[in-house]
Amino acid sequence: MAGADLLASLGDRLETVRGRLTPDAGMDKITWFRAGGPAELLFQPADEADLATFLAALPEEIPVLVVGIGSNLLVRDGGVPGVVIRLSAKGFGQVERIGERTLRAGTALPDKRLAAAALEAGLGGFHFYHGIPGAIGGALRMNAGANGVETCERVVEVRALDRQGAVHVLTNEEMGYAYRHSAASRDLIFTSAVFEGYPAEEAEIRAKMDEVQHHRETVQPIREKTGGSTFKNPVGSSAWKEVDKAGCRGLRVGGAHMSELHCNFMINDASATAYDLECLGETVRARVLEASGIRLEWEIKRLGRFRDGAVVEPFLGN
CATH class of the missing domain: 3.90.78.10 (UDP-N-acetylenolpyruvoylglucosamine reductase, C-terminal domain)
Incomplete structure (x- = not known):
């Protein structure tokens, strides 16, 4: 089915959805490889409530796939059937300090920005994100790590929506982390997470971030x-x-x-x-x-x- 036909078939189901719907969207414009076929229908929700509304309205038989900023992704030339969801920076890209040692970050936030926020808050343990070219959603899903630190060491809890739009909050243990893997259901769409660091001096944090950056620039293309x-x-x-x-x-x-x-x-x-x-x-x-x-x-x-x-x-x- 062409993207325009899929969108038309949904009719009035999506009349209250506020996000952007794009039929036959070129995924080559999203992925860092700059290759691959189109998404049948691309949805960029305005915020978590909008995403929940969309998921609740979408028929179960239509496949759903979530992508981040496209850094760790190869889309095949035949394209992606069904709906591809890409979380917007405006609705899911914020970070805030919520406790003495904790930060809450949206899953569209680039990893590098979480490292910067931790530096500003005087929290150690986040320097490795400075060198990971992705967003928080992907880091949570694959337990991203570098420089001897992994995402599982920083995560307190993860907020997510299921295929029907219901909210779930998963503890670190419930995420089932292993090397480059989490056991969380593939049907869950992560929307934000709480991370915990430890007090550290700005100079110490910045030195570790500079070391990460130097390593990337020296040995990676x-x-x-x-x-x-x-x-x-x-x-x-x-x-x-x-x-x-x-x-x-x-x-x-x-x-x-x-x-x-x-x-x-x-x-x-x-x-x-x-x-x-x-x-x-x-x-x-x-x-x-x-x-x-x-x-x-x-x-x-x-x-x-x-x-x-x-x-x-x-x-x-x-």
């Missing part, structure tokens, strides 16, 4: 069209080491290649399609499996439909 780390670190090793040992540093497929600077980063440097990028990733996985027996797991989230005749098999079908 931060000014390229990329999605951050492509693969999760396998047990007992680093993904980039395994990619390098398999001879995949600089490996190219179509308009995409593995970075020469940091070979766990995929780069779109020549109008790569999503097919090029995913094919590159699966080629790397196949070569690492052959070289070391390690089955690398994707850290980048891949979603949507393949274009007809352009399906990428895991490990290239090996």
